[in-house]
Amino acid sequence: xxxxxxxxxxxxxxxxxxxxxxxxxxxxxxxxxxxxxxxxxxxxxxxxxxxxxxxxxxxxxxxxxxxxxxxxxxxxxxxxxxxxxxxxxxxxxxxxxxxxxxxxxxxxxxxxxxxxxxxxxxxxxxxxxxxxxxxx
Numbered sequence: 779x780x781x782x783x784x785x786x787x788x789x790x791x792x793x794x795x796x797x798x799x800x801x802x803x804x805x806x807x808x809x810x811x812x813x814x815x816x817x818x819x820x821x822x823x824x825x826x827x828x829x830x831x832x833x834x835x836x837x838x839x840x841x842x843x844x845x846x847x848x849x850x851x852x853x854x855x856x857x858x859x860x861x862x863x864x865x866x867x868x869x870x871x872x873x874x875x876x877x878x879x880x881x882x883x884x885x886x887x888x889x890x891x892x893x894x895x896x897x898x899x900x901x902x903x904x905x906x907x908x909x910x911x912x913x914x
Contacts, residue, residue: 796906799850800899807895810843827885830875837875844868844891851898860901864894 792798812822825843829836848864856864871890875881902909 794853796854796902797909799854800902800906800909803847803850803895803898806843806847807891810840810891811889821886823886826871826875826889826891827882830885831882833878834876837872837881840875840885841868841872844871844894847891847894847898851894851901854898854901854906856898856901860897864897867893 809824810826811824813824814828815822826840829840845865845868848861848868851864852861867890871885871888874884874888877884
């Protein structure tokens with residue numbers, strides 16, 4: 779049987795196992811919070827800050843993307859109190875982001891997706907230690 783050619787670039791893991799979920803959530807957080815570096819400032823920003831510049835629609839889109847991380851956490855079986863905390867982070871980020879100008883600066887300062895990633899990774903490291911990635 780001939781081998782299928784390997785795809786070029788990043789293959790997005792599609793499984794429901796904890797390792798695949800971890801890879802997806804880490805990639806989503808990186809996309810939302812640390813995709814680009816602003817020249818002169820040196821601060822990494824992501825789609826959350828950039829798309830948030832579009833009034834109303836930008837905040838709705840980034841809230842939905844942040845809610846995806848909470849949904850993945852729910853599928854992994856995180857306790858309800860952790861899910862509530864993650865949801866509150868997304869809600870707070872969306873509410874602050876809706877304020878013109880102040881919200882755009884707050885998107886860079888308050889990184890709800892990074893906070894939610896830390897909550898999820900702590901859970902994974904404790905309950906699914908085989909998903910840990912050693913970075914060198």
